[in-house]
Amino acid sequence: TVANVGEGVLTRLLQVPLDPQRSASAGELLAQSMDDVRALVRVDNPLPAVGGRDAESLDSIRYRAPAGVSQPLSAVTVDDYVRMLQQMPEVAGASARAVDRDLRTVIRVTVLLRDEDTLDRDELLRRWAGVRSRLEEIRLLGVDVEALPPKWVPLDLDLEVDASPHAQADQVRDAVVGAIAGDGGLLDPDRSGLNGDVQLADLYQAVLRVPGVTAVRVKRFRRLEPQSQERLEAGVIPIGPDEVATARGGYWPGSEGVLTVQVCGGLR
Structure with a gap:
């Protein structure tokens, strides 16, 4: 942390670390002398440096090294970011990938927070602050990390269910909606998570397990977006x-999303 300088300290450009193969503007800069480049490019740090770790003593390293082998302190691969973030109780799912930028590779992390679709704004921001703090702790020096929320995919589902003769139709409908979109249901984000393909067979099974349902017919099964492809056959x-x-x-x-459930039969 001794290297955490205040604002406005890093003002001297020593070298332009650009790859002319990636950027035409980089090639133009490198074709000039560094004195000319310094006349064109201004360097500054408007914010003070934060974070970092102080060097450990040898005794501390000897004590901590065995645990560090099985539980590393830093993320090295993209899988490390996923694994270490999913250890947080606030995180329901995560994915990570490396993205090439002009200067260096960036690790882009997508994080699904637990109960994210029901959180109020203040709690959402608090949890995101915890995720960003954790990423700062585990990233390697010189590695840039971006944390992004997931892309929500609303679905368009239309179901027709048959209710047993002695079941209340409105109760059956509410139970079917809960089995699909309720807390703990098939499409509860905490359960389906990231990269969770929606299987038609799972939808049938979820509905048929509802008490009072004797049969189900899925009439529409697709993403809710313009000109979306119907996925019933697939x-x-x-x-x-x-x-x-x-x-x-x-x-x-x-x-x-849109979830339409029509109940046939049962008590009205």
């Missing part, structure tokens, strides 16, 4: 590694 709605499927609304705009 039997699966693919969900990407940074996406989470939902049939209910949430904090994020555009996350509201």
Whole structure:
């Protein structure tokens, strides 16, 4: 932490660490002398440096090294970021990938917070602050990390269910909606998580387990987006590694899905 300088200290440009193969503007800069470059480019740090770790004593290293082998302090691979973030109780799912930028590679991490679709704004911001703090703790020196929320994929589902003769139709409908979109249901984000393809067979099984349901027919099974492809024949709605499927609304705009359930039979 002794290297954490205050604001406005890093003002001297020593070298331009750019790859002319990646950027035409970088090639133009490197074609000039460093004196000319310094006349064109200004360097500054508007914020003071924070974070970092002080050197450990040898005794401390000897004591901590065995545990560090099985529980590393830093993330080295993209899988390390996923594994270490998922150890946080606030995190329901995570994915990570390396993205090449002009200067260096950036680790882009997508994080699904637990109960994210029902959190109020203050709690959402508090949990995101904890995730960013954790990423700062585990990233290696010189590695840039971006933390992003998932892309919500609202679904368009239309079901017709048959109720047993002595079941209350409105109660059956509410129970079917809960089995799909309720807490702990098939499409509860905490359960489906990131990269969770929606299987038509799982939808049938979830509905048929509802007491009072004797049969179910799925009439529409697709993403809720313009000109979306019907997925009934394929039997699966693919969900990407940074996406989470939902049939209910949430904090994020555009996350509201459409779930239509028509009950045939039963008591009215």
